[in-house]
Amino acid sequence: MQRPSEIASAGGKLGVLMPGMGAVATTTIAGTMLARRGLGEPVGSLTQNATIRLGKRTDERTPRIRDFVPLAGLDQLVFGGWDIFPDNALEAAKHARVLEDRHLEPIKSELEAVVPMKGVFYPEYVKRLHGTHVKTGATKAEMVEQLREDIRRFMKDNGCDRAVAVWCGSTEIYFPPSDVHASIQTFEEGLLANDPGISNSQLYAWACLKEGVPYANGAPNLSVDFPAAQELARERCVPIAGKDFKTGQTLMKTIIAPGLKARMLGIEGWFSTNILGNRDGEVLEDPDSFKSKEVSKLGVLDYVLQPDKHPKLYGNLYHVVRINYYPPRGDAKEGWDNIDLFGWLGYPMQLKLDFLCRDSILAAPIVLDLALLLDLASRAKLSGIQEWLSFYFKSPMTAPSLYPEHDLFIQLMKLKNTLRWMMGEGVITHLGHEYYD
Ligand SMILES: NC(=O)c1ccc[n+]([C@@H]2O[C@H](COP(=O)([O-])OP(=O)(O)OC[C@H]3O[C@@H](n4cnc5c(N)ncnc54)[C@H](O)[C@@H]3O)[C@@H](O)[C@H]2O)c1
Numbered sequence: 001m002q003r004p005s006e007i008a009s010a011g012g013k014l015g016v017l018m019p020g021m022g023a024v025a026t027t028t029i030a031g032t033m034l035a036r037r038g039l040g041e042p043v044g045s046l047t048q049n050a051t052i053r054l055g056k057r058t059d060e061r062t063p064r065i066r067d068f069v070p071l072a073g074l075d076q077l078v079f080g081g082w083d084i085f086p087d088n089a090l091e092a093a094k095h096a097r098v099l100e101d102r103h104l105e106p107i108k109s110e111l112e113a114v115v116p117m118k119g120v121f122y123p124e125y126v127k128r129l130h131g132t133h134v135k136t137g138a139t140k141a142e143m144v145e146q147l148r149e150d151i152r153r154f155m156k157d158n159g160c161d162r163a164v165a166v167w168c169g170s171t172e173i174y175f176p177p178s179d180v181h182a183s184i185q186t187f188e189e190g191l192l193a194n195d196p197g198i199s200n201s202q203l204y205a206w207a208c209l210k211e212g213v214p215y216a217n218g219a220p221n222l223s224v225d226f227p228a229a230q231e232l233a234r235e236r237c238v239p240i241a242g243k244d245f246k247t248g249q250t251l252m253k254t255i256i257a258p259g260l261k262a263r264m265l266g267i268e269g270w271f272s273t274n275i276l277g278n279r280d281g282e283v284l285e286d287p288d289s290f291k292s293k294e295v296s297k298l299g300v301l302d303y304v305l306q307p308d309k310h311p312k313l314y315g316n317l318y319h320v321v322r323i324n325y326y327p328p329r330g331d332a333k334e335g336w337d338n339i340d341l342f343g344w345l346g347y348p349m350q351l352k353l354d355f356l357c358r359d360s361i362l363a364a365p366i367v368l369d370l371a372l373l374l375d376l377a378s379r380a381k382l383s384g385i386q387e388w389l390s391f392y393f394k395s396p397m398t399a400p401s402l403y404p405e406h407d408l409f410i411q412l413m414k415l416k417n418t419l420r421w422m423m424g425e426g427v428i429t430h431l432g433h434e435y436y437d
Contacts, residue, residue, distance in 0.1 A: 243393055269317065
């Protein structure tokens with residue numbers, strides 16, 4: 001891949017379109033509105049807080065990422081999206097019960113003005129929901145056309161120069177890619193024939209790619225993770241990324257597992273269980289939707305620990321992930337991990353982790369960063385899978401011949417090195433021999 005010769009200006013308005021305007025989307029929107037009025041801090045966002053070292057350790061060049069790469073500012077963002085319920089962003093945020101009134105009151109009218117467009121909803125892909133605010137159309141191809149019109153109208157009405165999309169909709173049932181997903185041609189034939197292999201989220205993704213709108217997938221379903229979408233993304237020069245935001249338990253897993261592996265400590269068992277009571281939890285009660293999540297969550301340890309290379313340490317690892325819907329907790333999820341590990345001569349030890357986290361509070365900065373970084377990638381003319389954004393995902397998309405990199409610290413190094421590379425700075429290898437020459 002060639003280094004971008006130039007990056008187009010970040011000026012103008014950037015539309016941030018979210019299919020699915022529930023807990024995560026409204027927490028992102030409200031948080032951004034508060035941050036730009038100076039009424040809240042965008043904690044957890046790399047684009048807003050992180051710094052990046054440039055050159056040698058002795059050079060003392062450590063700007064903020066947002067001062068180093070040309071990113072759209074928070075004031076330039078215009079939020080919109082689709083949902084299968086008609087609630088505006090204020091109503092949806094109240095329903096989600098993530099943010100308190102003290103945070104919603106000051107931006108009440110701004111939130112009320114964010115009204116979802118009608119969603120595309122074939123209910124067989126999310127069985128627990130019964131949406132009423134939905135489009136009608138004879139074929140899936142027609143639905144894609146309606147979504148494309150929505151995008152064009154939204155951009156025109158809001159004076160947007162560019163747009164990006166982040167899927168924040170419910171997790172769809174699990175199914176692997178089939179023949180219909182193989183190429184642009186088979187997929188377009190499938191759209192006309194209402195092929196059952198094409199899910200709702202894939203219709204949004206297709207519409208966005210056709211409109212040249214970069215697309216990130218925050219859920220574990222395949223949305224944009226199939227050959228036809230990747231072919232279209234390259235053909236239209238659109239960056240894509242996914243899948244499944246890395247927030248609570250998996251974030252911790254990709255922090256702790258690389259540490260235990262670095263010390264070559266063995267692991268015999270890792271039992272992960274969660275209780276959560278938001279709508280996401282309700283959808284995940286359906287075994288078919290849970291299957292998508294389970295596949296996404298289970299893959300992590302295999303790739304981090306490489307049991308094939310270290311069979312004595314990780315060859316017999318028993319890894320279980322459970323999620324239980326428990327309404328009293330709302331969005332304040334609790335994730336427990338019990339890790340059975342062993343050390344010198346095989347002596348056993350245990351590590352218990354109890355993360356009382358907040359799902360949408362952890363997801364919102366990821367949505368913001370993905371929107372800003374995908375827009376940057378698009379202006380730098382990067383297209384197809386953006387593996388350097390793996391940092392944000394539980395189940396990162398990669399080129400077909402590559403295994404995904406799950407170690408959070410390798411992912412962060414890759415992200416920062418990509419930014420250095422884009423801007424013509426030297427990448428940092430941490431070799432550091434020059435300090436001792
Ligand atoms: N919060 C986290 O930490 C986290 C982490 C990883 C992944 N995710 C994923 O992010 C997604 C959003 O999570 P959430 O907590 O906001 O869920 P949520 O249930 O509050 O919001 C999802 C919204 O999507 C809407 N929706 C469903 N199908 C749709 C369609 N076809 N078109 C338009 N809208 C549709 C629903 O009506 C709902 O309002 C879920 O898939 C979840 O699994 C969340």
